[in-house]
Amino acid sequence: MAEKGLAEKVRETQVWKSIFRHGPPNNARNRAAVVAGNVFLHLHPIKLKKSGVQLGYTWCMGGLTFFIFLALTVTGVLLMFYYRPTAEYAFNDIIALKEHVPLGIMREIHRWGAHAMVITVWLHMFRVFMTGSYKPPREFNWGVGVILLVLTLLLSFTGYLLPWDQLAIWAITVGSNMAKATPVMGHGGPGAMLMQIGDFVMVSDKNDVRFQLLAGRFVGEPALLRFYILHCVFIPLVVGVLIAIHFWRVRKDGGISAPL
Amino acid sequence: MSKKLEPGMAYDMKKLNKVFAFLSILFLAVTFWVFLDDFVRPWKAVQIQGLKVKQAKIDKDLAIEAKKIDDKKIAEFDAKIEEGEKLHASRSEVIEKLNEDLNKLDLLMKAETIKNGQLNSNVSATNFNWELAHSHHSKNEPDLFKLLKKYKKEFAESKDRMKGLTTQIKTAKKDLLATKSELTKALREKAEFIGARKLLLQARKTTEIDPIFVIRNAPMGDFLDPTLKVRQVVLNDITDDRYFQHVPKVDRCMTCHLNIDKKGYEDVAQPYATHSKLDLMVGAKSPHPMKQTGCTSCHGGEGHRVLDFNAPAHTPQNAEQKKEWVEKYHYHPPHKVPQVQFKVGYVEASCIKCHKGVERIPGGTVVNEGIRNLEKFGCYGCHKIEGWEHKRKPGPSLEKIASKVSKEFFKNWVWSPKAFNKHSNMPSFFSQANNSKPEHMKKNITEVNAIADFVFSKSEGYRPFSKFSPGNKARGKKLIEQVGCMGCHGVEGFEQDSKKINAFAGPYLTGTGSKIKSADWLVSWLKKPTHFQEDTIMPSMRLTDREANDIATYLLSLKNKKFEDLKFEPLDDKVRDDLLVEYFSAFDTLEVARAKLAKMDDVARTHELGKRSVGKYGCFSCHNIDGFEGRAPIGPELSGVGSKPLTQFGFGHEYDVEHSRGGWIKAHLQAPRRWDNGIDKPFKDLLRMPNFNMTEKQADSITVALLGMVTDYIPLRGVKSLDHHEKVYAEGMKVANKFNCVGCHKVKNGQWDETGGDLLKKEEYADDLNMGPPWLVDQGHRVQADWFHNFLKNVTPIRPWIQVRMPSFNLSNEEINALVMGFQAGAKQQTFVDNHAKIEWTPGEKNEAKRLFDALACASCHTTGFNKDEAQAPNLYLAKRRLRPSWIKKWIMNPQSILPHTSMSNFFEDGEPSEEDYFDGSVEKQVEALTKYVLEIGDIELPKAK
């Protein structure tokens, strides 16, 4: 009998077997088992229509978006070790990332990844529309997708403030000034001046939606902290949950769309 | 089972619904609870009560205002208004016409504005294009230029038209306004008349609790624009220490102390009262406005906490108040708080945090007293205090002690200084609470003997330069009173005055005859103190031999028989050896220690114990003793004592002492040995802090000063920064303080204790201040710098009628400069004044000045050089060299504004000249002429008197 190869020997160890409960995926049974038995892979169906794996059809934009989201999560968590969201430190910490933090290039990857995610998520929507994949039974998932797209923009927007440089605060100032113009709820919007009884001003720069967003009348340290929390914790959590729903619905709605 | 369930069901659905309903209601209730819990905060109740307080005040003001307004007057106004309205109505045709015109003009204006705007934008855009084309030499430049010209011309024309229209509109509007001018006027008059009331009524409205108030402050609604809210100041210049980070201090005290910075609530109970010193603290116009200084910077405590009454670490003034607070606010003493609030009397401690480098802090009555007492009792000798390191030692040098007192006196004195001189600043070390046991006494006696032997053995020889010949005791006593010894010393025989003056720079002179070993020494000392001790602050009074002998005779006549008779127990060799062995064995075995002792002879043993004891009791801290130069002070440092954690204070078994920093310090000062009570300690470890026999007031004041010595970091911009003048002034005052200038002279108008002039409290001067030492108010402006310098170097009397003598101080050149510069800076004056130029007279002026000088009878007081009468005022022939011309003018103009008590007449009361016939009655001209005259006679050689 020929000597068993090293790979085979490893496969026969108890440790290996305790982790992977099937043989190499080179036959039908194991190909099914590898997908079904792996917590990450079991998002996929065991078999799917050929058109669904063709790059020409899917552009793989949804997959890329998800992957970039993961990459951003990893780099983002790492960046948090060096970044302090305070007016006195934030800018210097970004400089530090560039100047002396080992592999501070993580920031570049995070930044460009964020932009890339905006692009891929748009292109994903473009493709889904062009293949009519929002049509029944996938209407609900399209809606989830639209919300995810908006959240992606918000993630990027909240992250924009964190370097705490001129680009950051003025971009957020311009952006958040729009909230000021929200009808009735923003102090610069239509109807705000009606919300006043005597000297009791119900909508002012001290209590409108923009104030709630910035925790202040202008982009200052409280806004930095608030955006940091939104960027690092709140929105990612919501996005994570929605992504789970999105994926689950892809499966439940019959996998990747294909001609009926 | 009574009931059959549906297949597939484990529970009855109804039951599930019931449980669900129950839990949901519980859930809802808890939700309400959490909002309520968050909403109800004690300070809101305080603020609502505060509204009532404010309302009461406004009502009071309104009542006053109402008295001013009488109905008749209002009726008058109303009539006028009615009339105005009628007039206005009668002109309706004109108004209609004007309105029509205005309408047309508005249209033209609007159209023109639009056209103008278009042209304006064309001009700017074309201008940019043309500039670009011009600088790039483009082909189309001439065309663009032509276009630009055209636009510019049109724009200018349009602007002209607009100006015309504007004027027309203005006129039309004016005319329109004129049609109701009577009405407007009447309305305005009425508004002005009742304006104050209207404002008050408006203000009163804000204190009312109406539905809008409720909505504004309702839970969930109160994020919009609540009226009940936490108020705060953020102090960027004063920081709190948070793990080496200095974060801006935040004080929210005004959340409850609503009116602390508002006038008019002085008589209201706390927390609504106005600050008691609004002009100095908290007030917007005071040097410490609330927004800049905050509250806890001075008061201590947790100013940013508003949860309840206990949160900000309030401290009750006394047990009574504590009881009241417990009942009212569930008060409990603050715990886990780094700095609790100061009691009311202790707040001044905080002044020291920011006011550094000055001798006295304006307005800090208690803390100044405390600093003065720290100095008086010489605390800084044994305890290091930052900034005090280079002060001279508080006690006299012992380097030549053998020539001054006898050894027997020395021992008895050291044993109990107060037995000899109850006013002595020298504290008591022995027969105190913790060392009065016989075995302790025995050891102490041995130590004192050894100290005396040691100190005397180290003493240098001294030979007095003058011989004593008995003089007149009565004359001596009189002299003591006259020449001004009491500026620094209390003297036996003048008990009344000594008590008033409270001078501290020198010892209280009592029992001198029993103390001083040699009369020759005393005469020499009185004549020239520096001969005995080079660095003494005791000045020479320029006494003649006879005067010195007279004074010495008086002083030597002061005897303390009882003390003289004391016999000090001799040294006990065995006790001495035991003590030494104890010392030697500190780091060695007893055997080695004994062997070491055995090698020493008897004298060496005594001196060794003496030396050790001087070190133990820290004698060297206050007295210069040969061989102890540069030794570190024996007491713990006091620099940061105000921030020392309370747990680091040893309260021992003293349970009645108030458990606070201040309580400990005060108790410690009054009875320093009390912490040994109930504790069994070996002799060598007994507390050594001596007893100063302080009064409670003294202890309190020192406590305040010490509590202020905190380690808090205050950013530079938060510290009181002295400007150039203030810095120089502070340096000068340090010298003035060292030599006790302020013992005799008052340097500023104002409170006694902070501005000096102790001697002036003496009975004879209190009646006529002019007889006492001259005030140095505005001295820097009064005298010229070089004169002042020379004067301090070589004192010559200025005021012949004053008996008290300006002494000749042992000042170094630097010290003189500091004094001169200090006074000069205090008055914001320059060093150099040019008054040596020839005086220029206008024609006839000199004669008239002379006549005025005579008419005012100046020479009747300033007699020197003019007549033979006794001088009542300074020599005018010296004025040119001594005084600054600008000050002379100021002085002549209104002497009382500088020195309220001066006997110099005010010739220009209320700006009116008393002699109107001269210089056309012009005040300026008269003053100018008199000044010139006085300056000119300075050029004349002084006529030889007599």
Added chain:
Amino acid sequence: MSEVTRNKLNRREFFSYLSVGWIAFTAACAGLAGMAFRFSYPNVNFEPEMDFIAGRIEDYEEGVDERWKNGFGVWMVKEEGKLVALSNICTHLGCVPNWMPAELKFKCPCHGSGYYTSGINFEGPAPRPLERYKIGLTPEGTIKVDKTKLYRYEKGQWDNPNSFLSV
């Protein structure tokens, strides 16, 4: 028990327990959501103060007063019976214009915008007049300027009684 009565009973029970449960549950959840909402509005904020006490009316002469320019960025202008608090921020690019007493105008050093004492722009690139701040009297009779409230000429807000003090 007939089918009908049972249904009725069921319905009654439905209304009594299940609906009460759901209503209370929903209300409580809404309350907790409200908590999160209210939590996002801080009760105190640390931003620099936007209002200040500007002395008394008598303190001001006719014309432009610059005493609050450096501390608070406000010109006090007394003109034609009105005292107004004028912003000192150029409406062009936010530079700080200078007051030219000789020419009676504000002139921006950045791009040359010019304003009359009233704050109305008349030259340069400034798109609109300077803004006015809210101004009023306190019960003590002092002037209070509130920079949180702006009045803009082009919006016709300069007629608002809070935008000036009659003197």
Added chain:
Amino acid sequence: MKELINYLADPIRSFPITCVLYFLMMKYYKVVGTKKFAWIAGTLFFITAGMFAMDPNFWLIITWPDNIPISILILSVGFLTWFTLYKCAENDKRIEAGECPIEALPENREKVWAWPNLVYTELFAIIAGTAFLIAWGILFDAPLEEPANPTWAPNPAKAPWYFLGLQEMLVYFDPWMAGVVLPGLILVGLIAIPYIDTNPKGNGYYTFTERKMAVSMFMFGWLVLWLYLIIVGTFLRGPNWTFYGPFEFWDFHKVVAEYNVNLSEFFWVFGLKQALPGNLIIRELPGIILTILYMGIPVALTFNSLNAIFQSIGESKNKFLNITMIAPAFKCLAGIPAFIEKTGYIRYYIYVYLAVIMAMLPVKMVLRWLFSLKYIIALPEWELNL
């Protein structure tokens, strides 16, 4: 040449040009959707881009770090738009020939294993994506400017690039419209798409013929109203949000002649030669009426009486009407009753109102360019300007 391009790039001209190009692309998508076209267009694009890049001002704009994503976006959208059209063209040819779309071919319907087919594809995408991101990070530094300073603003102060479309809308609308209402409607409109578009065809494959209306409307919004505005906002807007051509230096002092007038001013001052009425509502009545009329269009379109007129215009053989797409447009309008019958009124109104509001942007743009119209309704007193 550069000046011509600068001149053409101004939104007044580039917007219509873009619209025309879009129209041509959709009309001749079968020509566009060929590989030959792709090669020619691609080559031309890279040559012109290369030539453009020689210009220092253009180079400055495209290499500014935060603009790099936009270049990537332009490239990828350009390619994928062609690719979509290519796929559509392929499928449409088959459908017209009576065959099924490529995706529906039996070999493409065949079920394949997820491992390794799909998993590996994904793995490749991940690897390529990671490598791409790292390389991008190394080659280009993330932007970082001066430390934040609230006392002076950089000029121009721009929002993040993906919001620049909205910021560009601010030129034509007040913030409450451009910043709140329009984005909100975009969001709502996107979510509503599956419920409005009830056409069952085109599910799961690329096609244009089977869903002309849906695709052309979506592509118009996506390419013209969204991406075009972002590109303008990023590349062509400089200090003071003034327009700068791609080869123009961003000169701070540039001023563009612009003075806008409200509709009420046109109406009262120039039309009726009257001063503006004091009453706000009366003053703005013309604008309010116009707006109501505009909003009434969808209702009016449901009237059957109009149907016949639309039908007749739609069937006109006039060449001009046909080439300019006016006739087909009317044909569409004539189809409204049928559409309502099929989908119901709710769908119709949601759909048409979304379209009408979306159309407000181009309408307002054109009015601004033609008449310097500032606001249709100008109620600054209530912060309500339209």
